[in-house]
Amino acid sequence: MIISVIFLVQTSMNFNTSLYSNALTGISEEFGVSMQAARCGAMIFLVLYAFGCELWAPWSEELGRKPILQLSLFLVNIWQLPVALAPNFASIMVGRALGGLSSAGGSVTLGMIADLWEADDQQYAVACVVFSSVGGSVIGPVVGGFVEAYLPWRWNIWIQLIFGGFVQVAHLLLVPETRTTIMMDRIAKKRRQSGEDPNIYGPNELVPFRERFSMREVLITWIRPFKMFLTEPIVLTLSLLSGFSDALIFMFIQSFSLVYDQWGFGTVELGLSFLPILVGYFIAWGAFIPVIRRNIEERRRKPDDERAQYESRLWFLLYTAPCLPIGLIGFAWTSLGPPVHWIGSMVFSAIVGIANYSIYMATIDYMICAYGPYSASATGGNGWSRDFLAGVLTIPATPFFENIGGKYHLEYASTILFCISFLLVIAVYVIYWYGPALRKRSPFAQQLSDARVELQTHGRRLSKIPSGSRANSFARSQQNLRIRHTLGSRPGSYIASRPAS
Template structure:
């Protein structure tokens, strides 16, 4: 048997290692700057990083001996990550994330119900008061981009907590502001403080692998919180506008926000894999093992400077500009959302003038939109089931893995122009009197299309950018919020100047172009994806790794560990006299393949050939069929 082990190592090109010494002097080492006497070593390492071939070994000694960098596939580590959480714990986290997203969107839409009272108290026009909603959306667009990369660096938990804390503080300021100018300033700062869907959606990638059947269902759940939260404001806002002071529209926002912050603080743990790896490494060191998490080594050997700060902050914007997938899908989703925001601005003109709706009845005009969202939500379950079956039948087909996620959009996107056409004919055509139910049927169809566009584009981007979903979906959030913020103030003048009928026909024409774009993206998705360098790099990493696991991407700029090269501890279980509290014989979940959603602080740890143990034959997919490695005690001889 020892001979066979040595033969296996030689066949794979792995270095010969005595496993009995692994807990004292690891065979695989991490290169860290400044350890060879060269004062300019850090600069030299960065140059080497740019020029060295992918996966090349650069052995060097650290100051305090050889170290192991902990990896998600190491023995017992998977159970410490979000992938290893119990099913009940995952959905408890998702339910709280659902409430967080509702709170964020409630801050956007509930403001409109207080504009009439605000106009009266501050002696401003209703059109001027509209800018409080517009500036929040514009600031929200940049806020979700600014917060997203930091959640990849330092974890989701504290980013969300800090974001919600600031949002609630500025919400309190807006609620008690004595002047409209202070309301505007508080709304701008509140928007910039809002992390948005870029972080909440990325939690899904922390908890589920992209091949997990629950991955798309969890994405669908969080998407429902985003679109559903935006419609709750107009529905509950009408009674508040009728019976309460306008400031209660502000009070409700921060009261609900503080409640959500409290339950998140108590019940939601960290889900970001890099942060959890650091935590697991500390436990293992306390048990006598010389292992370190990627974030620990990054913070120790490469301090954050202004250049890194700007690079990290610019990452979502760079994705938006340089990744065709992010750009095209974000613009599609953004223009669709902007179209909806402009469309709902016509409700006061149409329902008050044509059917004499009062304030309370106006809230019922938004109920069909909510019903459309509910119909779209449940319609995606058979579509997701179909996509899962197709991926299993065609595991090597790229279209089944990516573009097939847009299939249901081919049938739901045409409902957007169809709904606008029916609305124009039933609610805005001069000289034609139709019962108001016809316009609400049209609104329901528009809601179905809007939900489907958002869900399909988000699902596609989460699959393509997994570990960096926050930065990728940040572009989607930026486009939706920015275009909504720009177009919302322009909607009222458009309906005033053009009239309801021509304005609705203009929106119909734009919707037709968006629908054509959906078919173009579905047809040419592979072309766009192959020209998205970062998405292709992630796909290439998946093809190299067992089970499609992606641990890092060395080509991503802005990493705090960009000049540190290293190798992970080998994944088979190693038993030592001092057993690690994290080490268990389990290597993976007994379900679908697991891909840890690691972040940029550890992206540049290169994978070197690891020492070999006698292992059962492994099949890359699915991981549920992977036989566990044979456990070898450290005291055994090779």
């Protein structure tokens, strides 16, 4: 049930980023602005979404996943209203900006995955959440095509609000708190109230509120994801890889209206042209299932082999990453228009979808494994790269495809993207082979790895502790607090007895 709601939350967040595009024509006509100006609403949402992910993620590690995600969902829903009821274009820009900044993004939901599953068992759950993330971005244009054809533009926003409200209620009613330290605080408080153990306290209870939330601690918490992005080579490298690949794919998708106009596609048909990408996501998701099984078996056979524990998660990417340049060059030269059939370009769109899912899945899985309790901050860098670069490219994307070259401007533009994608594919192989060196140069990831080894040495291997048990919570807290000081946050105290006065 929890993973199903996380799936819906993630789908809703990405649905918000893409459905707005189908309101552009209506906004342009009603408020007398150009299409490029109307696209600024999409641009500002994505750019501030990138920063929102970074700002919300560390607070979910301090205050708990549930209250932070609830507040984020509530604010995102509230900021739909100024857009849906906008009397002028400025109201739309303000609503979109605040909505993007209020979005917690996948960093919090992926942090919940790290809470619920050990590194050895997380991959199936990560694969599900990654699909909801990339799938939500594609479902938006499919739904939006019908909305644009048959309803006023404001219905694009009302539909986002209805979906977002449903998801928030589902999350409120069906998903408990998953953050270990918060759960331990509650367990300790309950045991004191019941009289079972009056001297037991959780990790945060012995720290005064004023000390926990001093200006210094607030700044440290907010800076944490950016510090990890800049100082952890794993986070920086994988985030840039994922971000640039997503930016290329975003540019590629922006060409759809120009490409399929050659075949006379209407609004509905144009929306449906995104379905092949969704098919590619399904294919990649299904292909990862036996790969995950293979990875699990390899880790069990080689428990002391770090490459088996970490880099094996990137192994399948060696075969799927080349789908990105293959899909882009194939799409480029099947986009010629009649008499070439449109189905050819859609086949290559599906191949691009396979690459997009695979790159996101492999990089996120690797980072969650490496950073465990602080994966929300680590994956925040990944989300920042993807959303920021996609947002920045929103405005120049259409002119890029319209103005490159002459008769074959669409084909040349996609070919340029193909050439850039080659560099990204090379980076995948470099990261795979030099992953151990990157980890050794990542102080936070290395200390977390050492903490895991220490727990294994004492016979408390985390993967063998039943998920959700108190023992599991205790072991996680030990691991969590051993590495906490690396990022400069306050020292915590795991469940302990306060000396009687």
